Amino acid sequence: MDALVQLVRALEGLGDPARRIEALARAWRASAPACSAWMLSLLTGRRPRRLVNPEDLLPESARAAGMAPWLFEDCIRRSGDIAEVIALTCRQEAGVTGEIPLERWMENEFPIMRALPPGERASRLMEWRRRAPREHLLILNQLACGTFRLAAARNELAAALRQVLGVPAPLLAWRLMQDWTPSADFWRALGDPAGGDVELTRIPETSVPMEIRLNDLAEENADNWQAFWVPRGESAQLIRRRGGTLLWRMEEQDWMICPDELEAAARNLPDRTVLLGVVENGEAAKPARKNTSRKPADETDIRFIAMDILEWKGEDTRLSPFADRRMQLDQSLGGAGALTPQAAIPASGWNELTMAHRQSRARGYRGLDLRRRQDGGEWFRCLADPLVFHCVLTSYRQESWSEEAELTFAVWDGRGLVPVAAAPMRLEDGDGQALAGWLNSHFRERFGPVRTVDAQLVFELACEDVRPAPRRKAGLELVHARVVARAAIPASRASRVEDLAGFLPRRSPQ
């Protein structure tokens, strides 16, 4: 319980992800396996069902604190959380019990309380106020009242678990995806370096394309290169093992539920095969958690665009000639449907490719890929020219030790500004210094390292693409935005969310 108390305290004020990961890892290192498992359970949002109605705690808590009911209610008004009020005000007897492990609460005490008639639960809980250490009371009461909130982002959890357990990300994500109940055994299994799922979830290393400009290859013989359209979507690996299909999302470092249609299409692939590609229209299928209610993935037209073969029938193919792998893809996959190879560009010569490159955005692609036909296949990527929007600077985040600030930019949605991008900027030198001066004199409010500023400055932001972002108020965001320059226009004339929406991917490109 102590570790959880410390963790709650630590996460309360920390905004920096690296620090939060550090705090999580520290809490797990300080805890026994069963306790660790329960902490993980709470951190993944599995809150125990409400045991006690906070209202039921009121009379007895006021009595225990030696307060008139009106005074107790005054405290609740100031704090906003009855659990906190109880923890801060109840009078404790000398000789409180020491540490009571979290698992004992979760596995013994709470179930015992749950078995009681609702009317008696509050008194039983209040019994503990005299014995449990004061710092534990807050969390105990919140757990019992169903108001316990301990938020950590999925990637923070994954990073901390990886540090503590030393297990690769895909394996960890896989094990967390299965049905599990918190226990010491579960925790040990979670960190088990062996196990039947190790091979199942192994992710081959992949190379990433190097971004270049088409001109850079002008000296090369165009015939040695094969060109493909770069689909919009997120990078993924499609894995056929043990007769099933898995999808690994490379940026998110998480598994995705494979929709039926894609699963059916993938059945034509031999077992122990791994493809590298892009998932199109994948938003609806996230996340892969079983306990979150999402609309089933197969209701959407998810497609996997295969770009390469990483393993074929259990053999590493990465060093074989690219042309062979590409042929294999063409032979094994149909040209349409849920699983298709990356569309090739039937162009010959650099001039035609240059033409194609110019059309890529209009045709719904991010640009083009160039693969050398022979050897492993050097891989270059020429992205379409960036989109440029006029965005208003609304806030910035700067940790005091960092020379770089993260600026948040917004566009108009009706009469309000909605954030659509964040871009880094050095505030130490040149233009940055001038901006730093402006930020200092126009800042409005501070939330930790984040400061809001007067919405007056407009910047030209270049970005690679616009993509749907359901969690943002704007519903979309700019991909890889960077600041080009200050724009000398008033904030009122900045871009509108409709301008950006025009560039969102349509359901199927062409």
Added chain:
Amino acid sequence: MDLVIPHPRGLYCPPGDFFIDPRRGVQTAVITHAHSDHVAPGSGGYICSSRCAPLVRQRIGARFNIRPVEYGEKFRLGGCWVSLHPAGHILGSAQVRIEWRDEVWVVSGDYKRDPDPSCEPFEVVACDVFITETTFGSPLYQWRPGEEIAREVLAWRGQARECGRNCILYCYSLGKAQRLLAELGRLDAGVVYLHGAHLAPTIAYHEMGIPMAKFQLAGDASKRELIQGELVLAPPNARGTKWEASLGECETAFASGWMALANARRNKGYDRGFVISDHADWNSLLRTIRETGARRVIAMHGDAAALVQTLREQGLQAEELAEARAV
């Protein structure tokens, strides 16, 4: 007749014709302690405790006429006998006792009851009417011993030290910083670093013989020595400044009674909060009022509604200090 009444310039004593902690210049100012909201320049004469005097001088400059008096020493102002008594708030802080005919009033100033190695302990002064501060006028505020908090601060430094980071503990320059230094000194904390703003009051405490942890200036631009894994005390207005940046990657915390509530900790923009205050907590307020034996209590300096209501339920005559009419 009321011996102390609210006035736009501060608390006024009509039979003694003097002000307590006036906000602007007056003829005669009795000063409870040297915090900026209790001392303003421009008065004809200042009366304060002897250990308060150097701190008042630091605040308003040496050109003013300051008369130091000893605790308990009775002096005549108008028709009143007046004396100062330790308030336990910061070094030299005082309650003001006013005697006129057969009435005794006490103005508490800021005070606390918790043990504090950096200042004189509070002295209960019997009175008919007690004017009390109520900065923390809710049962939500119940302090733990300063020593426990100092241990927490050291544990925090220990953890940050492992990562090679400095810990910056933000706290007010006068009083809080020295109390922390004194508590830390008792725990053999080693050297504690200070922001420049904390230096003058700390030296003043040192010269008045308060034992504290060894202290040293941090971020001295002329001879900047890089420190790592150290504890640095700084005033809240240094948060997010170049000075903070000069200490490299650091962890931040705020030391204040307000940190008792999770909402405050979340919203203040520090990595963490340490709950330590130089004001009376709820139980100290009630206990002190009881011990003075006052039949009438006037609450000021804070949200007094809950305290007033509670005292009334105990059968005392209690009120909030009325707002002074504009002149």
